[in-house]
Amino acid sequence: EFDLNNYHSLDDLYTWMDSLVAKCPKSFACQVYSIGHSHLGTPIKAFKITKESPGRKSWYLDATTHAREWISTATITNIINHLVTVGDKDAQNLIDKYDWYFVPVVNPDGYRYTWEKDRMWRKNRHQFKTCYGVDLNRNFNSTNWGTDGVSNLECSETYRGPSAGSEAEVRAVSAELRRLAPRTLVAYTMHSYGNMYLIPFGNLDKNKKCLRSKDHDEVMKAVEAMAVATEATHSTKWTRGNACEVIYPTSGSTDDFAKDISIKYSICPELRGRSFVVPSREIPLSFKEIFNGIVAMEKIIK
Numbered sequence: 001e002f003d004l005n006n007y008h009s010l011d012d013l014y015t016w017m018d019s020l021v022a023k024c025p026k027s028f029a030c031q032v033y034s035i036g037h038s039h040l041g042t043p044i045k046a047f048k049i050t051k052e053s054p055g056r057k058s059w060y061l062d063a064t065t066h067a068r069e070w071i072s073t074a075t076i077t078n079i080i081n082h083l084v085t086v087g088d089k090d091a092q093n094l095i096d097k098y099d100w101y102f103v104p105v106v107n108p109d110g111y112r113y114t115w116e117k118d119r120m121w122r123k124n125r126h127q128f129k130t131c132y133g134v135d136l137n138r139n140f141n142s143t144n145w146g147t148d149g150v151s152n153l154e155c156s157e158t159y160r161g162p163s164a165g166s167e168a169e170v171r172a173v174s175a176e177l178r179r180l181a182p183r184t185l186v187a188y189t190m191h192s193y194g195n196m197y198l199i200p201f202g203n204l205d206k207n208k209k210c211l212r213s214k215d216h217d218e219v220m221k222a223v224e225a226m227a228v229a230t231e232a233t234h235s236t237k238w239t240r241g242n243a244c245e246v247i248y249p250t251s252g253s254t255d256d257f258a259k260d261i262s263i264k265y266s267i268c269p270e271l272r273g274r275s276f277v278v279p280s281r282e283i284p285l286s287f288k289e290i291f292n293g294i295v296a297m298e299k300i301i302k
């Protein structure tokens with residue numbers, strides 16, 4: 001039995017995703033597919049929940065772009081499970097209104113490495129001359145790639161890579177986001193840790209000031225509702241706002257890329273935790289607070 005309140009190896013997770021398809025009710029369709037392969041050739045698997053009818057909008061969610069941020073994969077796993085098998089009023093409403101696309105592990109090579117060798121690994125496992133790995137959240141071909149909060153040194157934890165979109169994982173996610181963008185309302189790329197909801201942009205403008213999107217205020221209204229619902233779940237505090245202002249400038253992030261290709265609600269949650277290693281007993285707490293946030297935000301966006 002797959003324990004939703006625990007962490008799982010990549011192989012166990014992928015097996016669970018396949019087995020969940022068989023439990024999908026008749027009222028909607030479930031499918032596992034691959035969006036591409038990692039640097040070392042591991043499939044990057046996605047799970048989709050769809051209904052046949054024209055003009056539907058979708059949500060895209062991903063996790064574990066950074067290998068050590070296991071709580072993000074555990075949280076997304078619980079969201080998928082809840083939508084497919086629990087079918088309460090909230091789940092039914094979300095599936096009635098939207099198609100859902102999930103990539104639980106964007107960085108499967110890095111994730112494997114955290115299980116087998118180094119729990120604190122962050123980057124992918126691309127081998128360079130002196131060190132391994134590109135920071136995938138610095139490699140997306142978004143505005144001003146390679147400028148802010150990045151390193152051009154291959155041994156750095158924030159190595160941007162040799163060029164924009166040089167990494168297989170980033171190309172796979174970028175292609176999937178581009179494919180889905182015309183009908184996608186929300187891109188939700190989960191990280192840890194810090195109790196934050198961040199929105200684009202991470203990067204600076206030409207005067208080296210934090211850059212807000214044109215619709216910043218409108219997007220913040222939705223994020224505010226999300227944050228309030230999350231905070232109410234277990235009486236916690238969540239910081240929210242422009243990523244560059246709230247934490248630090250970055251360029252080449254998933255959320256900046258998604259915003260650049262016109263996905264309106266592009267959000268980067270930094271999930272709960274006091275370190276990258278979050279005790280498994282907090283998995284159900286993370287799921288509940290994040291799911292409540294999604295339910296609350298859904299009510300006010302279109």
Ligand code: 0X9
Nearest residue numbers: 137191192198202243250253268
């Ligand atoms: O540095 C990062 O990539 C993120 N923090 S983490 O601890 N998960 O590594 C923050 C990214 C903030 N910028 C954007 N979301 N654009």
Ligand code: ZN
Nearest residue numbers: 066069191192
């Ligand atoms: Zn991260």
